[in-house]
Amino acid sequence: MSTPLSRPSYAAVLRVPHARRTFSAALVGRLSYGTVSLALMLSVTRSTGSYAVAGLVMALFGATSVFLSPYRASLVDRHGPRRALLPMALLYAALLCVLAAACRPGTPEAVLAVTAGLAGACTPPLGPTMRAVWAELLPDRLLLQRAYSVDGVAEELLFVSGPLLVGGIVAVASPVVGVVLSAALVAAGTLAFVTSPATAALRPAGRGKSDGPAPGRGGPGQGRALLQPVVVAAGVGVSVSAVDLLVVAFAGERGLGDGTVAWVLAALSVGSAVGGLVNGAVAWSSPTRARLPFFAAGVGLCLAAAGLAPGLGTLVLAVMCAGLFVAPALTTAYLIADESVAPGFRVRAGAWCNTAVNAGMSAGAAVVGLLVERLPLPVCFAVSGAVAAAAALVPGYRRGSARPAAGAKGAAQSSSVSSELPESSASSES
Numbered sequence: 001m002s003t004p005l006s007r008p009s010y011a012a013v014l015r016v017p018h019a020r021r022t023f024s025a026a027l028v029g030r031l032s033y034g035t036v037s038l039a040l041m042l043s044v045t046r047s048t049g050s051y052a053v054a055g056l057v058m059a060l061f062g063a064t065s066v067f068l069s070p071y072r073a074s075l076v077d078r079h080g081p082r083r084a085l086l087p088m089a090l091l092y093a094a095l096l097c098v099l100a101a102a103c104r105p106g107t108p109e110a111v112l113a114v115t116a117g118l119a120g121a122c123t124p125p126l127g128p129t130m131r132a133v134w135a136e137l138l139p140d141r142l143l144l145q146r147a148y149s150v151d152g153v154a155e156e157l158l159f160v161s162g163p164l165l166v167g168g169i170v171a172v173a174s175p176v177v178g179v180v181l182s183a184a185l186v187a188a189g190t191l192a193f194v195t196s197p198a199t200a201a202l203r204p205a206g207r208g209k210s211d212g213p214a215p216g217r218g219g220p221g222q223g224r225a226l227l228q229p230v231v232v233a234a235g236v237g238v239s240v241s242a243v244d245l246l247v248v249a250f251a252g253e254r255g256l257g258d259g260t261v262a263w264v265l266a267a268l269s270v271g272s273a274v275g276g277l278v279n280g281a282v283a284w285s286s287p288t289r290a291r292l293p294f295f296a297a298g299v300g301l302c303l304a305a306a307g308l309a310p311g312l313g314t315l316v317l318a319v320m321c322a323g324l325f326v327a328p329a330l331t332t333a334y335l336i337a338d339e340s341v342a343p344g345f346r347v348r349a350g351a352w353c354n355t356a357v358n359a360g361m362s363a364g365a366a367v368v369g370l371l372v373e374r375l376p377l378p379v380c381f382a383v384s385g386a387v388a389a390a391a392a393l394v395p396g397y398r399r400g401s402a403r404p405a406a407g408a409k410g411a412a413q414s415s416s417v418s419s420e421l422p423e424s425s426a427s428s429e430s
Helices: 010-015 019-048 051-067 069-079 081-102 109-121 126-137 141-172 176-194 220-253 258-281 288-306 312-340 343-372 377-391 411-417 423-429
Strands: none
Touching (some): 019 081, 019 109, 051 109, 051 343, 069 081, 081 109, 081 126, 081 176, 126 141, 126 312, 126 343, 220 288, 220 343, 220 377, 258 312, 288 312, 312 343, 343 377
């Protein structure tokens, strides 16, 4: 399913047969994840009049979605996207419609909570599956790097545009319309995605038919190789999620308006998008496992510096600089996860990174809420940045290797190993 391409570029990625159709379908389905949280929260809040109930419903929805993600991904790996992904998406969409119908006065809180938990448990892993499709379409690692970069930037834009779409819906209709729209998006997008010829290239691994063991199931080589990208993804998730509340506290201390918060968070997103595109366009000479600690440390150091910002302009600049490293860190983590496992476990590997990011974001939001009330704001920024910086210290292992990969002990060593281990050789060994 791949085409030899002489000049790696973003345009070359999208010129691969069936790439545009498959990617567009996946983005339609993934837009549902950008709309559903706000729409569901508003629907539950309006129907029950209770923020506590809304918080419980959203917590159950998020918890089952995040922590069961590797299991759902394993179903895709084992049975293939068409047999696993489509039933998952249709059940998820149906449960969202049930939730929309249940969001009315008088519905027992337990019904809302249980239905939300079941819906979250069925969330189809469209992101990890799309990245596995990219890996199947593009054996060239430079092209795959660009594909993962544009995929990450597009996903970030979805999570920006999704709430805006719900805001427009709420202005003219009930928020339950947003929940139904989320159901329609995931059903239509998944159906178009699994019927694409490119998706058919992902062959199910079956039981015992892969050329390598699954992580955590008798495969210490794969599990060890996944440690670095998963830990870094979690650390970046913790640090990035802390920014939201820290910026709110910064604005509150200085008497700035709520609009200030939106501008700073927008700077983070812009920085991440620019960093992701630049990272994808660079033909790196160093291997992925050497670059990952550098990107994670960059996130941490810039966030720590943001805590020293004397004013809004400096804070915006520091947060934007931190964003420059966010998308590259996550993109590189996905690349390492892909090359760390056998082909039959690519969706699962990507799902572990997804789970790590989301779990880290949940943990970061909870912990920073406690810290802001007890520690000075610059210290809180430093602590949040230290999490990503500490993740950069995790050594990287290649599949089947008992020793850390060259250059994975820290960002400072990356230049010394770039000439010894080029990107292509690192990929061919995985």
